Amino acid sequence: MSAFAQSPSATPHEQRLLNGLKLLMFDVRTADKVTLKVRIHAGSAFDPQGKEGLMKLLAANIFPNPEVKEFFAEQLGGSLDIQSNYDYIQVSATAKPESFLTMMETVSTALVNLGIDKETTEKLKARQLERLKSLENDPSYIADQAVAARLLGSFPYGRPDDGTPATISKIDFADLSSARQRFFTADNVTVLVAGKYDQALAFRAVRRYFGSWLKADKLVPSSFRQPDDPPTSVLEISSSVANKPQTRVASRGITKSSPDVFAYQMVAEVLENRLKTAAGGDVRSIDHVLPGIFSISFGIAVDATSLVAKTLATPVSEAEFQAAKAAVVAELEKTDLNDRWLDVDTFRVDTPAKQQAKAAATTLADVQRVFDKIKEQPLATVIVSAAKPAN
Numbered sequence: 001m002s003a004f005a006q007s008p009s010a011t012p013h014e015q016r017l018l019n020g021l022k023l024l025m026f027d028v029r030t031a032d033k034v035t036l037k038v039r040i041h042a043g044s045a046f047d048p049q050g051k052e053g054l055m056k057l058l059a060a061n062i063f064p065n066p067e068v069k070e071f072f073a074e075q076l077g078g079s080l081d082i083q084s085n086y087d088y089i090q091v092s093a094t095a096k097p098e099s100f101l102t103m104m105e106t107v108s109t110a111l112v113n114l115g116i117d118k119e120t121t122e123k124l125k126a127r128q129l130e131r132l133k134s135l136e137n138d139p140s141y142i143a144d145q146a147v148a149a150r151l152l153g154s155f156p157y158g159r160p161d162d163g164t165p166a167t168i169s170k171i172d173f174a175d176l177s178s179a180r181q182r183f184f185t186a187d188n189v190t191v192l193v194a195g196k197y198d199q200a201l202a203f204r205a206v207r208r209y210f211g212s213w214l215k216a217d218k219l220v221p222s223s224f225r226q227p228d229d230p231p232t233s234v235l236e237i238s239s240s241v242a243n244k245p246q247t248r249v250a251s252r253g254i255t256k257s258s259p260d261v262f263a264y265q266m267v268a269e270v271l272e273n274r275l276k277t278a279a280g281g282d283v284r285s286i287d288h289v290l291p292g293i294f295s296i297s298f299g300i301a302v303d304a305t306s307l308v309a310k311t312l313a314t315p316v317s318e319a320e321f322q323a324a325k326a327a328v329v330a331e332l333e334k335t336d337l338n339d340r341w342l343d344v345d346t347f348r349v350d351t352p353a354k355q356q357a358k359a360a361a362t363t364l365a366d367v368q369r370v371f372d373k374i375k376e377q378p379l380a381t382v383i384v385s386a387a388k389p390a391n
Contacts (some may be wrong), residue, residue: 010014012192012341015203015230018323019215020187024341026194033078034100035372036107039090041190042183044161045224045289050156051171053128053163058179061122062110076103086161087289090339090347100197101205102207108209114180121173128168135162139244140299142237147248148293150235155227157292162310185216190345192338203370207376212267224290230380234305238383245301245385249308251377253285253292256347261287262328262359263366264294267316267374269324270367272295274311290345294374312375323362329359 012024044055059082063069072080078094091111095103135141145160152158163171191210193202239245254264264285275281275296282297296308316324332355340352349355 010337013199014207017186017211018206019211019213020185021206021210021213022190023203024190024192025199025202026192026338027197027199028195031195032096033094034103034193034197035338036093036095036100036103037090037192037194037338037342038107038111039088039190039192039346040183041088041188043085043087043089043344044159045086045156046179046183046326047156047159047161047163048175048197049159049162050167051175052159052161052167054171054175054179054181055089056084056162057124057128057168057171057177058183059089060127061116061176061180062089062114063118064120064124072103075099078103084161086157088342089343097196100193100195100202104193104202104205105209108213110319111184112210112213113240114184116173116176116180118173119178121171123227125168128163129359132162132165132168136165137171139239139241139246139384140297142239143246143248143297143335143382144295146235146237146384147250147295147380147382150382151230151250151252151293152227155224156290157288158227159373182216186210186213187380189213189214190342192342194338196276217302229378232378237382239384239386242362245299247298247300247302247304247384248380248382249296249304250380251294251374252314253294254287255289255291256287256343257289257349258287259358260366260370261285262332262362263370265328265331266324266362267370268294268373270316270320270328271311273320273323275307278311301383304381305319305379305381307333308379312371316364316368316371318364321367324367325359325362328362329356332356 001231010026012026015023017023019347047054062082063080069080072078072093072095075098077096078099081092083090083092091107093103093197149158191206254260264287268283271280272283275283279298279302284295286292286295296304298304337352340355343349344351352356
């Protein structure tokens with residue numbers, strides 16, 4: 001049984017080290033593995049302008065050798081994963097109960113003593129440039145980045161978290177060292193341990209392995225200027241890939257901590273269900289620490305402005321609302337509970353049980369209000385299609 005198979009009402013045993021590091025411990029007697037998650041509450045939103053991709057490279061520096069995953073699988077009977085996005089960097093590891101101390105020591109050593117040097121930085125940059133070469137030949141990726149930039153400009157989520165070849169080339173190891181000193185501090189971290197283990201032993205191990213992690217002198221929050229309204233004209237982009245046109249329509253979204261977060265997700269479900277029969281659209285409410293994006297995607301070239309306006313013209317019915325609510329609640333229940341507890345610190349949201357209750361309490365009136373708000377907001381529209389051959 002997974003360590004994630006817990007009740008949303010379960011409350012972790014919480015401790016805080018002298019260096020400010022927060023520890024959440026779950027006792028899951030039925031788990032066959034011990035899970036360790038370490039989340040740094042800063043992501044690509046903090047990339048300096050002109051050096052986008054920096055936080056991705058910093059995350060890659062934690063375990064720069066890809067073979068380390070084999071060690072976790074073969075020696076510890078578990079796994080290792082590193083996630084890096086706009087809002088946070090997270091190391092997730094699992095191990096057999098008898099190996100959880102080795103897992104904890106290995107992860108803590110990589111994070112607390114994170115080494116950054118010129119040679120490794122250049123290797124990671126080369127690896128990221130190869131990844132970008134692939135991404136930038138993908139019309140779907142091009143469309144996603146273009147509509148985000150058109151909607152939000154230089155606001156964090158309008159800039160590519162993977163960077164571009166030009167921005168990656170400008171990053172050096174000194175930039176990474178500076179970001180590490182700013183964000184990889186004990187009081188900007190939450191550690192979660194879940195599974196069948198000795199909690200007293202685990203707490204002593206966390207104090208031993210993570211206790212030397214330095215605390216920041218002060219955490220200075222970055223302020224970001226809100227973006228202007230996007231241009232209303234359609235942006236058309238030529239792609240070298242034939243037969244894979246893409247259309248994107250986007251409007252301003254919300255924060256994950258917004259009282260309307262579930263209403264936005266339900267509106268996305270309603271619109272997606274309506275668009276399935278018309279053009280097979282994919283609709284998502286992408287929420288972040290700061291206001292995100294409400295995105296509508298099509299795998300065809302389409303007059304999206306007219307189609308979306310037509311789709312938004314009819315109020316939400318009771319049947320549509322109930323179907324959307326059931327889908328959102330079910331998706332929330334499937335989300336990794338450990339990650340939802342870490343979200344409490346990253347996004348300043350309620351505990352999982354309160355989030356569950358908030359989703360269940362969302363009404364048709366809430367959804368219709370958000371529906372009407374989206375209908376009135378300016379839209380950014382992008383079409384990506386193959387370039388026409390010259391005559």
